[in-house]
Amino acid sequence: MSKKREVLQGNIIAAKAAVAAGCNFYAGYPITPSSEVAQYMSAELPKLGYDFIQMEDEIASLGACIGASLSGKKALTATSGPGFSLMQEHLGMAVIAEIPVVIINVMRGGPSTGLPTKPAQADMLQARWGTHGDHPIIALYPAFSDEIYSETIRAFNLSEKFWTPVILMMDEVIAKAHEDIEIPDQKEIAVFNGADHPLDEDLNIYDRQIGEIPPRVDFFKGYPIHIDSLEHDRHGWPTTDPALVDKMQTLRMQKIYSRLDEIIKFKEYRMEDAEIMIFSFGVSARAAIAAVDLARQQGIKAGLFQALTIWPFPERELKERFKRIKKVLTVEMNMGQMKLEVERVATDDVNTRALLRANGVPFTPAEVLQSLKEFVK
Amino acid sequence: MRDYERYIRYRTFPTPWCPGCGDGIVLKTIAMAFADLKLPPDDIIVVSGIGCSGRMPTFFNTNTLHVTHGRALTFATGIKLARPEKTVVVISGDGDATAIGGNHLIHAARRNIGIKMILINNGIYGMTGGQVSPLTPQKFITETTPYGNIEPKFMASELLIAAKASFVARETVLRMHPLRQVIKKSFEHKGFSVVEVISNCHINLGRRNKLKDPITMTKWIASRSVTQAEYDKLTSEEKAHKYPVGILMEDKERLEYSELYYKHIVPAAKEAAAKQSAEGK
Numbered sequence A: 001m002s003k004k005r006e007v008l009q010g011n012i013i014a015a016k017a018a019v020a021a022g023c024n025f026y027a028g029y030p031i032t033p034s035s036e037v038a039q040y041m042s043a044e045l046p047k048l049g050y051d052f053i054q055m056e057d058e059i060a061s062l063g064a065c066i067g068a069s070l071s072g073k074k075a076l077t078a079t080s081g082p083g084f085s086l087m088q089e090h091l092g093m094a095v096i097a098e099i100p101v102v103i104i105n106v107m108r109g110g111p112s113t114g115l116p117t118k119p120a121q122a123d124m125l126q127a128r129w130g131t132h133g134d135h136p137i138i139a140l141y142p143a144f145s146d147e148i149y150s151e152t153i154r155a156f157n158l159s160e161k162f163w164t165p166v167i168l169m170m171d172e173v174i175a176k177a178h179e180d181i182e183i184p185d186q187k188e189i190a191v192f193n194g195a196d197h198p199l200d201e202d203l204n205i206y207d208r209q210i211g212e213i214p215p216r217v218d219f220f221k222g223y224p225i226h227i228d229s230l231e232h233d234r235h236g237w238p239t240t241d242p243a244l245v246d247k248m249q250t251l252r253m254q255k256i257y258s259r260l261d262e263i264i265k266f267k268e269y270r271m272e273d274a275e276i277m278i279f280s281f282g283v284s285a286r287a288a289i290a291a292v293d294l295a296r297q298q299g300i301k302a303g304l305f306q307a308l309t310i311w312p313f314p315e316r317e318l319k320e321r322f323k324r325i326k327k328v329l330t331v332e333m334n335m336g337q338m339k340l341e342v343e344r345v346a347t348d349d350v351n352t353r354a355l356l357r358a359n360g361v362p363f364t365p366a367e368v369l370q371s372l373k374e375f376v377k
Numbered sequence B: 001m002r003d004y005e006r007y008i009r010y011r012t013f014p015t016p017w018c019p020g021c022g023d024g025i026v027l028k029t030i031a032m033a034f035a036d037l038k039l040p041p042d043d044i045i046v047v048s049g050i051g052c053s054g055r056m057p058t059f060f061n062t063n064t065l066h067v068t069h070g071r072a073l074t075f076a077t078g079i080k081l082a083r084p085e086k087t088v089v090v091i092s093g094d095g096d097a098t099a100i101g102g103n104h105l106i107h108a109a110r111r112n113i114g115i116k117m118i119l120i121n122n123g124i125y126g127m128t129g130g131q132v133s134p135l136t137p138q139k140f141i142t143e144t145t146p147y148g149n150i151e152p153k154f155m156a157s158e159l160l161i162a163a164k165a166s167f168v169a170r171e172t173v174l175r176m177h178p179l180r181q182v183i184k185k186s187f188e189h190k191g192f193s194v195v196e197v198i199s200n201c202h203i204n205l206g207r208r209n210k211l212k213d214p215i216t217m218t219k220w221i222a223s224r225s226v227t228q229a230e231y232d233k234l235t236s237e238e239k240a241h242k243y244p245v246g247i248l249m250e251d252k253e254r255l256e257y258s259e260l261y262y263k264h265i266v267p268a269a270k271e272a273a274a275k276q277s278a279e280g281k
């Protein structure tokens, strides 16, 4: 069967992938450069009998998504910096109550209203630590059209599987650019649907062993359950008992950190014999790929580690590479965020350097090349 | 076991409320309204934000959801749209509903989404220990207005009527019988409904304002509530110290949001889809 190649905008690719992944609820508030996701969903979801609603703000949008998710829906919202900031309290709610939901954050220049129409990669640490309290988080970041599609599907699947919010990071460049893509057949897409919780009178909705992923719990399944933003016991009822709180904190952390193999994903480019490694993601990784080729032409053995999973950080994978590679250049459109992680993971014998910029202008391959050249000098 | 006790989750007792708090009356009255309507517990969801009143859903033996401060209506909106056939109830304190959640309140009213809201107005931030709320009367002493409150208060029900809520009623915790009737009526209403229940917080509001026990404070509440007909006859000066009780607005004609969505938007979209596929797009 001949497949059709299409030219589509990044936001639309993400929206299409969401529908393919089973998304049947969207609530959002318009914001550049993410609004096309909402616009697409407003036209397409009702065709399938699914729900779309434009809420009064981003706090409300994520609230509505969580409510819908608890009612058995697969929910999506999309936003950018200012809206992502507003969503932080509800992100924490989805973490503590263990509710699947996917949030697309298309990064633009900040802080505050900042540079609405210019790209940035400056919400990397906000995605990790924006909501208060200790918590695990999953954040993915595609760089190319086919990755936007596959990572969006993966975001929904991970969210369902791990009972957790998942953030799909994009930047203004990849979200707004129109690129060609071959949309896979629905049949080829593996969609994960959590099994229903075998509820009983005792309502042990959160009861499980450490490291175990529980089946999904929804409302209206025959047993009236309670879901709380307060710390809770195995029934979901509020508690401040230190032993129970310890247990719940550990359960939430370990469901993610004991299964990193199922979450961490990355791509490598010309890394086999690389002596200098670029660590990058999103639009910056695109410049980095071209820079690797340019560097090789000039005899610099460069390679690229492109993170697709940003959080949890691919710590083990980088450590493995640092056994052989002693130079790492982080390239990112911010004033130094993921570089801190790279430095944390790098052993003492590894030289670290970063190419950073937060003025709304993406790096060119020549700029990355220049930075590599200075680094090997 | 009495009828309404089916709807009470005794496993999670005791409640955190102070002796004499009106919240207990509201809890029981809502359970009675559920029983009056014979609603299956699993077809009900009760959602709340944060506050003393926000703790109430824990004690209903229905689906229950305790969310963030002021945002219960947003979660309830998602639930109602996802499951329009369910009875979605929101319990909210006056700070929760009209300060931090004020924006969601007027938009839920404007949309006429079929959520049944019980707004417990005790005129104070109870849970945090007695700071001023947008519904605290002027001149009252609170923990954050030690020299008296200079801000005028919202009239919550009237604000909701202006925001086009299709069912608005006001009652007090002293009038349990009429309260049960209006809550029941509000549950039967299809669109967005709000029952504002004037309640007593003698501990955090009363104590600092010469209303320090439940009897004195509920008498004060009673002295201020009048029927709509009585209220209409008052001078504007007299009105400042009174509020009408009973059903203040009931519009049965306006279509409920999720009904409109499924009856109008979904068919229109499906028609567009059919047209697009016929044109080979």
Ligand SMILES: Cc1ncc(C[n+]2csc(CCOP(=O)(O)OP(=O)(O)O)c2C)c(N)n1
Pocket: B050, B051, B052, B053, B054, B068, B069, B092, B093, B094, B095, B096, B097, B120, B122, B124, B125, B126, B127, B128, B133
């Ligand atoms: C975002 C946020 N801000 C502030 C608080 C603290 N807080 C908890 S309850 C409350 C006020 C509760 O007052 P009200 O809504 O009137 O309910 P009551 O306790 O009187 O029933 C506040 C300010 C919070 N939990 N979350």
